[in-house]
Amino acid sequence: MTLPALSSWTEIHSRLPVIFPEGQANREHSIWEIAAKTIFVMLYVGAIENADRWIRPDQVTRMTDDQAAQTDDGARDGWAVASIKPSKADVAGRWYAVNTRESIRDDTIRYALIQNGAVIERPGLPTTSPAGRYALQAGFAELLAPGLDEAAFHAKATAWREKHLSVGALARIAIVRKGATRGGEYELVTFPNGETRRMSPGASTDISKAVIEVFATKFLEKPGVIALSESGNKVVARDDELAKAIGLTIPADKSLPDIVLVDLGPAHPLMVFIEVVHTDGPVNDARKTALLQIAEGAGFAPDHVAFVTAYLDRASATFRKTVSSLAWGSYAWFASEPDNLIVFSGQPLPIEGGTDFDARRNEAGTAGRNART
CATH class of the missing domain: 3.40.1350.80 (BsuBI/PstI restriction endonuclease, C-terminal domain)
Structure with a gap:
């Protein structure tokens, strides 16, 4: 399988506030650094809808800057396999401490990215299963492709929201956006x-x-x-x-x-x-x-x-x-x-x-x- 083209987590981080504008539910946890790094790990291992690849929250904690810089398919596939194996060995330079995996799972994935349509959960997987269960929604992943010019990115982000967010969510965004604008004499x-x-x-x-x-x-x-x-x-x-x-x-x-x-x-x-x-x-x-x-x-x-x-x-x-x-x-x-x-x-x-x-x-x-x- 050919892995998707990879943007850096900092580039992902810069795009999230546009994808999830003011008024979006749980926006804070959808656009913060942890969300960007969680999404990066999903892209890194190819965990995208219909690819049958999934991640666990603890894999986000195991990622390092050195590993993230290794972007060839062989390095990415190798890490995807190794990072899901149980290990008591410390990971030098890991992004997050081991005990942050629950926060990543709940605050960022479940209550922000899943609720906002950006992440899907593997169906039929028992709660106690150690297998990976989270992946990016396919249309959302396309918004993070490297090389998108600004106009194309904004157009795609708008189209994605209109397709995947509820009428109520879109109305809330519109109201908040209006409240942030100025114009007219009265x-x-x-x-x-x-x-x-x-x-x-x-x-x-x-x-x-x-x-x-x-x-x-x-x-x-x-x-x-x-x-x-x-x-x-x-x-x-x-x-x-x-x-x-x-x-x-x-x-x-x-x-x-x-x-x-x-x-x-x-x-x-x-x-x-x-x-x-x-x-x-x-x-x-x-x-x-x-x-x-x-x-x-x-x-x-x-x-x-x-x-x-x-x-x-x-x-x-x-x-x-x-x-x-x-x-x-x-x-x-x-x-x-x-x-x-x-x-x-x-x-x-x-x-x-x-x-x-x-x-x-x-x-x-x-x-x-x-x-x-």
């Missing part, structure tokens, strides 16, 4: 009642637009916008009449969050405070306490108030940076995955029978009915 945001407002273009505006146009309609029964601000606390819109109708006094200072929504569907309205986070400023414990005081001043019990931190994407560095500070009893929402909420529950057990927003609306409705009887 962004037009459409409110639930059909009114529109202009906002300065940028990533924070993209998140705010998604909150108003998508989040509000998905998670609230009859949504209304009480206040909307841009970064720098510039007020884009405030509805004093709606605020007055529910007993809320909108402070003139900077104490309100980026967005205040209200759900007028329940008998007792649900107020939703939302912080839009592109760089910093989530709903932490101190922020939640301050906002709760504003809500209680308007007669809203804690059960009728929700706190949401809105991000562009779950894989973003911003979310990883701020997630540990998010307040219990609050939510995280992502424009790139609009159908889902992360609930930081302050309850000892999860609420069954719908989302926590559903539960809050039900409680608000019960409270309203009790007040009338």
Whole structure:
């Protein structure tokens, strides 16, 4: 068998961020050095779909720079056979320690490269088998061929994603890419009642637009916008009449969050405070306490108030940076995955029978009915 042409692991490493752009699930572990070296080893031994050659994660740990430089077929075939044999001898210059094989198997292969369509698993192989079980998907391997010019590579990468990624995955990538762009003089945001407002273009505006146009309609029964601000606390819109109708006094200072929504569907309205986070400023414990005081001043019990931190994407560095500070009893929402909420529950057990927003609306409705009887 003729082995495939081989790119260096550094060349593979440089291509992975293009193949797996921002918004890709488990992107971090799909593009890091370990992923590039794992893919290199698969190419080195010819472990590609339909070739009936497979690798084990411990083979990645056994590769060395000296071996990787030996690229003739004889050296590659010889190493493929030798590297899979049990051995207690130390490997001088090995890429990774022996005990990293589980991390390579789980973090990089199973939960990143397989889930993103780049790697396939050998069918019918018992879990306890010592045989190799992983290989590159054939179309993905073609993206790593040496000598591809930049235009051809980008075209092939785009075609591969469209063929092998789900509609949801492609939509997520598109949303995140849009959030990273700039252009135009303003962004037009459409409110639930059909009114529109202009906002300065940028990533924070993209998140705010998604909150108003998508989040509000998905998670609230009859949504209304009480206040909307841009970064720098510039007020884009405030509805004093709606605020007055529910007993809320909108402070003139900077104490309100980026967005205040209200759900007028329940008998007792649900107020939703939302912080839009592109760089910093989530709903932490101190922020939640301050906002709760504003809500209680308007007669809203804690059960009728929700706190949401809105991000562009779950894989973003911003979310990883701020997630540990998010307040219990609050939510995280992502424009790139609009159908889902992360609930930081302050309850000892999860609420069954719908989302926590559903539960809050039900409680608000019960409270309203009790007040009338």
